[in-house]
Amino acid sequence: MKIKKIFFRLLVIVGIIFIIIPFYNDYKIKQNMNEATISVDDMPADELKKNDEQVLKNEYFDFSKIKEISPTSTFLGAENIDKSLFIGQIVIPSVDMNLTIFKGATDNNLLAGVATMKPDDKMGENNFTLAGHYNKDKSILFGSLMDVKIDDVIKITDKNKIYEYRVYETKTVDDTAIYMIKNEEAQKRGNPIISLMTCYYSSKTGKRYFVLGDLVKTYPYDKKLMESDTPEKS
Numbered sequence: 001m002k003i004k005k006i007f008f009r010l011l012v013i014v015g016i017i018f019i020i021i022p023f024y025n026d027y028k029i030k031q032n033m034n035e036a037t038i039s040v041d042d043m044p045a046d047e048l049k050k051n052d053e054q055v056l057k058n059e060y061f062d063f064s065k066i067k068e069i070s071p072t073s074t075f076l077g078a079e080n081i082d083k084s085l086f087i088g089q090i091v092i093p094s095v096d097m098n099l100t101i102f103k104g105a106t107d108n109n110l111l112a113g114v115a116t117m118k119p120d121d122k123m124g125e126n127n128f129t130l131a132g133h134y135n136k137d138k139s140i141l142f143g144s145l146m147d148v149k150i151d152d153v154i155k156i157t158d159k160n161k162i163y164e165y166r167v168y169e170t171k172t173v174d175d176t177a178i179y180m181i182k183n184e185e186a187q188k189r190g191n192p193i194i195s196l197m198t199c200y201y202s203s204k205t206g207k208r209y210f211v212l213g214d215l216v217k218t219y220p221y222d223k224k225l226m227e228s229d230t231p232e233k234s
Contacts, residue, residue: 026135026137026140028111029111029112029135029140029141030139030140032081032111032112032113033099033100033112033113033140033141035081035112036081036086036099036100036112036113037089037098037099037100037113039081039083039086039100040086040088040089040100040101041089041223043083043086043159044159045158045159045160045221048086048087048088048158048159048160049158049160051084051085051086051087051103052087052088052103052122052158054084054085054103055119056103056104056119058119059106060103060104060105060106060119061104061105061116061117061118061119063105063117063131065106065107066105066106066107066110067107068202068203080108081108081112082102082108082109085102085103085104085109086100086101086102086103087101087102087103087116087158088100088101088123088156088157088158088159089101089156089157089159089226090114090130090154090155090156091154091155091156091226091227092144092148092152092153092154092155093152093153093155093228093229093230094147094148094149094152094153094229095138095144095145095147095148095152096139096144097144097145098227099113099114099132099141100112100113100114101113101114101115101116101130101156102114102115102116103115103116104116105117105131110131110132110133110141111133113132113141114130114131114132114141114142114196115130115131115132116128116129116130116131117129117130117131117181117197118181123156123157123158123161123163124161124163124192124215124218125192126183126186126192126193127181127182127183127184127185127186127192127193127194127195128156128163128192128193128194128195129181129194129195129196129197130194130195130196130197131197131198132145132196132197132198133198133199134146134198134199134200134201134202134209142196142198145196145198145209145211146170146198146209148167148170148196148211149167149170150167150168150169150170151166151167152166152167153165153166153167154166154167154194154196154211154213155226156194157221157226158221159221160220160221161218161219161220161221162218162219162220162221162222162225162226163194163215163218164215164216164217164218164219165193165194165213165214165215165216166213166214166216167211167212167213168189168212168213168214169210169211169212170209170210170211170212171209171210171212172200172207172208172209172210173207173208173210174206174207174208175203175206175207175208177208180195180197180208180210181195181197185212189214191214191215192214192215193212193213193214193215194212194213194215195210195211195212196210196211196212196213197209197210
């Protein structure tokens, strides 16, 4: 009888752990996001510029090494936010999104914000590409990206200038569609664009979801303008 009771208790404990794990993941990621947002808010423009001018190894842009969000990755990455990779901020007012932009798509970066996908990505130039994890909780990372609509405003900043984009297309593509992040896509549009990418619900679907926007205006950085829910007047 004692063995049965012990076994039953173990089952209960394991069940509780499995229930708690998703909440733990979300809690730790929100902590990471908040820490990164506060830190980048305090960081001066010249330091962000210095971070952006770094030449990183190719491994920072190796998508094959990116893992799904998991208890292990969340726990191990929680204390490893590299502030030397902060380069700016992205705000999408229509979905209440405000995230830190990191240079280089690594597991740790993607557990705290969104990240550039090409070594030569520059705000306001060519095809500026950002990747972020999908999450069922729309307040986490790119969880609300699929709710962004045509004509919605996307703002990014290096705290020197604000680059304002307007969404012209959303689309789902195969995960092999590397052409989506190439600068030729901006040349086709005839102006600089932004490409925001997340997994189409899961990387296991073999699909990626993109939100694409045209650069419509650039103006000096102002915190209130950056976080305003209305476009800047021309």
